Amino acid sequence: xxxxxxxxxxxxxxxxxxxxxxxxxxxxxxxxxxxxxxxxxxxxxxxxxxxxxxxxxxxxxxxxxxxxxxxxxxxxxxxxxxxxxxxxxxxxxxxxxxxxxxxxxxxxxxxxxxxxxxxxxxxxxxxxxxxxxxxxxxxxxxxxxxxxxxxxxxxxxxxxxxxxxxxxxxxxxxxxxxxxxxxxxxxxxxxxxxxxxxxxxxxxxxxxxxxxxxxxxxxxxxxxxxxxxxxxxxxxxxxxxxxxxxxxxxxxxxxxxxxxxxxxxxxxxxxxxxxxxxxxxxxxxxxxxxxxxxxxxxxxxxxxxxxxxxxxxxxxxxxxxxxxxxxxxxxxxxxxxxxxxxxxxxxxxxxxxxxxxxxxxxxxxxxxxxxxxxxxxxxxxxxxxxxxxxxxxxxx
Amino acid sequence: xxxxxxxxxxxxxxxxxxxxxxxxxxxxxxxxxxxxxxxxxxxxxxxxxxxxxxxxxxxxxxxxxxxxxxxxxxxxxxxxxxxxxxxxxxxxxxxxxxxxxxxxxxxxxxxxxxxxxxxxxxxxxxxxxxxxxxxxxxxxxxxxxxxxxxxxxxxxxxxxxxxxxxxxxxxxxxxxxxxxxxxxxxxxxxxxxxxxxxxxxxxxxxxxxxxxxxxxxxxxxxxxxxxxxxxxxxxxxxxxxxxxxxxxxxxxxxxxxxxxxxx
Ligand SMILES: Cc1cc2nc3c(=O)[nH]c(=O)nc-3n(C[C@H](O)[C@H](O)[C@H](O)COP(=O)(O)OP(=O)(O)OC[C@H]3O[C@@H](n4cnc5c(N)ncnc54)[C@H](O)[C@@H]3O)c2cc1C
Ligand SMILES: Nc1ncnc2c1ncn2[C@@H]1O[C@H](COP(=O)(O)O)[C@@H](O)[C@H]1O
Numbered sequence: 001x002x003x004x005x006x007x008x009x010x011x012x013x014x015x016x017x018x019x020x021x022x023x024x025x026x027x028x029x030x031x032x033x034x035x036x037x038x039x040x041x042x043x044x045x046x047x048x049x050x051x052x053x054x055x056x057x058x059x060x061x062x063x064x065x066x067x068x069x070x071x072x073x074x075x076x077x078x079x080x081x082x083x084x085x086x087x088x089x090x091x092x093x094x095x096x097x098x099x100x101x102x103x104x105x106x107x108x109x110x111x112x113x114x115x116x117x118x119x120x121x122x123x124x125x126x127x128x129x130x131x132x133x134x135x136x137x138x139x140x141x142x143x144x145x146x147x148x149x150x151x152x153x154x155x156x157x158x159x160x161x162x163x164x165x166x167x168x169x170x171x172x173x174x175x176x177x178x179x180x181x182x183x184x185x186x187x188x189x190x191x192x193x194x195x196x197x198x199x200x201x202x203x204x205x206x207x208x209x210x211x212x213x214x215x216x217x218x219x220x221x222x223x224x225x226x227x228x229x230x231x232x233x234x235x236x237x238x239x240x241x242x243x244x245x246x247x248x249x250x251x252x253x254x255x256x257x258x259x260x261x262x263x264x265x266x267x268x269x270x271x272x273x274x275x276x277x278x279x280x281x282x283x284x285x286x287x288x289x290x291x292x293x294x295x296x297x298x299x300x301x302x303x304x305x306x307x308x309x310x311x312x313x314x315x316x317x318x319x320x321x322x323x324x325x326x327x328x329x330x331x332x333x334x335x336x337x338x339x340x341x342x343x344x345x346x347x348x349x350x351x352x353x354x355x356x357x358x359x360x361x362x363x364x365x366x367x368x369x370x371x372x373x374x375x376x377x378x379x380x381x382x383x384x385x386x387x388x389x390x391x392x393x394x395x396x
Numbered sequence: 397x398x399x400x401x402x403x404x405x406x407x408x409x410x411x412x413x414x415x416x417x418x419x420x421x422x423x424x425x426x427x428x429x430x431x432x433x434x435x436x437x438x439x440x441x442x443x444x445x446x447x448x449x450x451x452x453x454x455x456x457x458x459x460x461x462x463x464x465x466x467x468x469x470x471x472x473x474x475x476x477x478x479x480x481x482x483x484x485x486x487x488x489x490x491x492x493x494x495x496x497x498x499x500x501x502x503x504x505x506x507x508x509x510x511x512x513x514x515x516x517x518x519x520x521x522x523x524x525x526x527x528x529x530x531x532x533x534x535x536x537x538x539x540x541x542x543x544x545x546x547x548x549x550x551x552x553x554x555x556x557x558x559x560x561x562x563x564x565x566x567x568x569x570x571x572x573x574x575x576x577x578x579x580x581x582x583x584x585x586x587x588x589x590x591x592x593x594x595x596x597x598x599x600x601x602x603x604x605x606x607x608x609x610x611x612x613x614x615x616x617x618x619x620x621x622x623x624x625x626x627x628x629x630x631x632x633x634x635x636x637x638x639x640x641x642x643x644x645x646x647x648x649x650x651x652x653x654x655x656x657x658x659x
Contacts, residue, residue, distance in 0.1 A: 142538070208627060219618045
């Protein structure tokens with residue numbers, strides 16, 4: 001199968017030839033022609049200004065009894081019982097989906113001693129919480145948690161499952177998807193129910209340069225992960241009522257072939273970049289490790305996090321956990337301030353989903369200014385202290 | 397020890413840029429490169445072999461040109477390479493990809509360790525590693541930054557988590573995905589480069605893997621792309637001029653008007 005050219009619409013402009021990463025398109029007799037190298041990546045579909053290219057859709061028989069699957073689930077993540085904010089954010093979008101489908105919104109908690117967490121999930125919108133508890137489920141273990149969730153899914157048959165695209169979610173949810181034989185869409189930024197009742201999952205691909213809408217038409221549950229900070233957290237209602245139901249996983253499920261021997265939590269003074277509303281990132285323009293103190297000061301002042309470019313990490317000025325970009329982390333905070341960052345595409349793909357982007361750079365032609373909302377051409381060593389001063393003045 | 401390293405050829409993001417005048421994305425001469433994360437997987441595999449003996453096989457599923465990617469790994473000292481290529485594989489989602497790779501690994505004879513990159517930069521899903529482990533029904537761990545073989549075929553791994561790191565242990569054969577801290581990829585050596593040019597690379601299709609065309613590629617995928625479009629461009633750029641004091645004041649005001657929390 002390969003991309004389909006609409007012969008009526010193709011004007012042989014050659015844009016698709018340019019963007020095809022596998023050189024599968026040629027212009028033959030004033031018409032784009034696709035050969036067998038095509039991987040159906042979809043880059044040409046978006047590049048064609050004439051909407052002359054489409055991807056084939058396969059019509060295969062439904063392989064599952066789709067009707068018997070009901071309810072929207074949020075797999076709640078927690079660290080030692082404290083529920084991660086991404087789970088509350090998912091309850092926000094989950095509520096909308098459940099209301100549209102007129103079904104229950106359910107949260108799933110796996111671990112031990114989780115009653116408090118269950119209450120919180122109800123306060124954020126869950127109608128019901130499934131609690132799968134056993135001492136053997138602590139600490140978190142990919143295999144046993146995947147087993148337990150798989151058992152629960154097979155028994156209760158939800159229609160939709162949402163989970164956080166955190167290190168934890170990305171690690172064990174794919175195993176569940178394969179175990180229950182269904183599709184999984186990673187890192188969705190938009191979720192909606194279509195007129196056909198299906199879950200329309202929109203996500204960035206190719207580093208956010210292209211968006212794709214994805215369906216899982218013939219299997220259930222429809223599964224999606226969502227990054228932290230992408231969906232809005234709903235208001236907490238301490239009066240809200242919901243059911244808490246215990247689920248006893250089998251002995252087999254709670255046994256894992258992987259032993260977790262030790263876990264270390266690294267204490268950080270500032271927030272983690274994937275969880276902060278504000279990320280202040282420093283590039284090579286910061287010149288040396290000590291200068292990151294300036295950024296840390298701003299981050300503490302604004303309750304934000306400090307990001308870094310790869311060059312900075314390569315220099316050893318900041319640890320890799322702070323790196324934003326293609327080979328680092330993808331962040332989408334409310335505010336991203338890039339200081340002394342040139343704006344290489346490998347960096348930009350990790351932050352272009354931010355709501356507001358500000359750049360401070362002394363070179364007015366730096367490519368970072370192509371992606372900003374607000375650009376400041378200035379020496380960061382002058383500008384940042386001035387900004388800190390202004391903020392402090394206003395606060396006092 | 398037989399280590400299989402899974403690599404993927406992906407479009408390079410380098411040639412994508414935003415035209416500030418028209419606010420549209422410009423993609424020119426998009427080339428294919430080896431997924432940058434997979435170089436760390438290759439390095440991890442080579443280090444494992446160098447330390448504990450055995451051989452490394454690089455495996456990829458892709459169009460015929462993905463052979464180039466495999467040759468690049470051979471130039472680093474990978475021992476064998478296998479290309480999974482078939483028209484029917486096109487459009488595979490992570491389910492179909494991990495199923496196809498799993499079948500191939502079963503055909504490769506006894507395999508002790510399977511190493512994947514953290515994620516591929518095109519789809520960014522990080523699903524193939526764990527999916528592979530599920531299809532093969534093997535223990536696995538993700539985001540490993542250190543791998544160590546203990547006595548009696550036990551693998552100990554140090555893995556990066558959102559909060560710090562942890563140490564896990566499992567029995568081989570196992571599947572791991574690795575991160576950059578595993579170590580910088582080596583440079584191609586002259587001897588390996590020569591060999592890489594000549595090395596025979598077997599190409600396997602669906603039939604050789606005993607897979608039906610309905611089980612692979614787009615047909616075998618549970619997810620389907622129904623729409624591809626450009627993200628809304630950022631077209632409201634505003635440059636803030638003046639002396640630094642003035643710039644700081646103006647920026648702060650704009651951010652406060654935009655109701656950025658904490659400002
Ligand atoms: C496969 C691959 C993956 C990559 N992945 C990533 C990734 O994940 N993340 C990432 O960030 N990069 C990544 N890169 C690297 C990327 O291409 C760039 O090299 C890198 O982002 C540049 O970092 P920088 O902006 O800090 O440095 P530079 O490009 O050196 O830019 C420094 C900027 O600071 C400005 N400046 C200097 N002094 C001052 C001052 N006093 N005041 C104000 N401005 C000043 C300069 O004008 C310049 O624009 C990757 C590259 C490759 C090939
Ligand atoms: N087509 C493929 N061929 C071989 N390995 C792959 C393929 N797709 C993904 N992988 C491996 O799986 C990892 C994660 O990919 P992904 O799940 O697509 O983000 C990559 O880093 C590769 O190691």
